[in-house]
Amino acid sequence: METKTLMLPSPSSINQIYTELGTSETKLDLDVKILKEWMRKQPHLPNPDDDEKIIDEKRLKTFLLICKNSLEKTKVMLDQHYTIKLSAPEYFSKWDPTSPEIVKIMKLFCYVPFPNPTHEGHRVILHRIKTEDANNFVYDDHIKLIFMSLDIRVAKLDTYNKEIILYDCNNLSMNHVAAIIPNIKKVFESVFAAFPLRLHGIHIINTNSFVNPLINLSLSIMKKKVAGRVINHKSIEELKNYIDPSVLPLDYGGTYPKTSDEIIDDWHIELKKHREWFITQSSIVADNSKRPINSNNHLDNAMEGSFRKLDVD
Template sequence: MEVITVHPLIELNNEIVEGTRKFYGMGDVKTINESLDAIQDWTKKQPHLASATEFMTRRYLETILILARGSVEGAKNKIDKICTTRGLMPELCMNFSVQEYSKLFECVRYIPLPKVCPTDKTRIMMTQFIPEKMDAFSILSYFRYNLMVGEYRAHHDYTIAERFVIDLNNVSQMTIITKVNPIVVKKAEIIATEAYGTKIKGIHLLNAPPFVDKLIFLLKQALKEKVASRIHVHYTLEDFHKLIPKEVLPKDYGGDEPTLEKLSELWQETLRTEEATKIISNINNIIADESKRPTNQFNQEYMGMPGSFRKLNVD
């Protein structure tokens, strides 16, 4: 088990780390190390995963162990799913580079907030659109960036679950509804929840416009019922603050943290550092070598993934 390092944009302390481990029955450091040893030993013995394993640090594997609720067998399953799903959906989760997002950065800001929510220890992921630049917005690029940031955070963060906040202030129906592709949303959800096992505590639509029902309809077409049931609509900041305390929010949302624009700039700088560049480069090598998989056919679970996209009603 690697030491939990200090990160300037992801605040952690012993209470959060120990609380997360305890939540999943991982309080014993000796047991965590033994679990990680067993996972590493297993991955090295899997022909189709062996090369990918070289790019998985113990810190990364510990995050996967957390997502698997402390289960060694569950972590093995997630590693196989992560590596296999990345091969099935390379358009969303392969060949990452910060340079590809120059246009995205002009029209949207997406960041993890520095502090975890004190009420439930979730990390809050905030999206803020820049309305006058929305012509350049791409839902595929947006989710690629989400997933890249998530992969980077897997080397630094330590939280129980996540909440996603999407600020729709001054965003017109034409600029957002026409750009929400349910198939891309579905693929992103599969990668996040079924491969990685991300626990989505809530999806919050802030400053909801009159057409919010149409957006919710599109999202529900793509999301699993369990995730869709956690969509919250907030018409005012006051209503939003009832669920998300001000103390963790940026200044432009009534909180004490730097503005979302400033945090977004800091994240862009961080992802361009040598440390982040190495992590992102390693991420691009975490993929299954299907030519070496012991069986000639995919598990039926993987075969069902692409087929599920065709079930969406996108009229």
């Protein structure tokens, strides 16, 4: 579903994505039917036929695409997606974009997709603290806003090839870093259990020396292949060497006819339009009391001991 805040890749770009993954719109529709039938047979997972707990077919298609058209990998991710919510309610419960807590964190932080995709169909995401003042910054709420934005893209609003993260450290203070580091283990475990992700690149700008421990910790989690896609830029101007200017807003050296603040405001309005959907989604979780004995909970290995290397393509 294309909106004014999120333009989809061109039909030719989408067809190219399908071709690279060996699928098509017809095959995706067939695979979605297979996944829904599989979910009906999993008593611990939400029933896709339940009118009160709508399972968006768009979510199933997006999971399939990001899982490289593998039904088995998609089944694992769907199981994890609904199960991880039980382990991290501070991130996945009470999703209401109009609540005082979320409205406040929207003023302090953003995790926002840029409206235009790249020519390859990648989606660029801006991750930025909006003010150096960390006194009112609630870490769990900022993670919740990330997951809300990611979830509605996956389930309703977006089609894309891979993700490109633009991490702007301009207002990141020592107090922010101090709040992030102790929690980063659970956040990484949660996001990569809940969502399949394919990262094309991570571009970091406006760093300071005290941000380095956070960057180094993040790099230590990543597989070498993924860590090699992290670029710490000396200036915003360098971004145009990696991201088409038509995607970047005016204040990031691009030609998209809005500033990042205008794009952020538009996206937050978009989130608020889907308030009822968010409230419903945050209540859809697995019921492990109904999990069959022979059902393998893949989170057992992912969430215990030292956390896994960042496993994204």
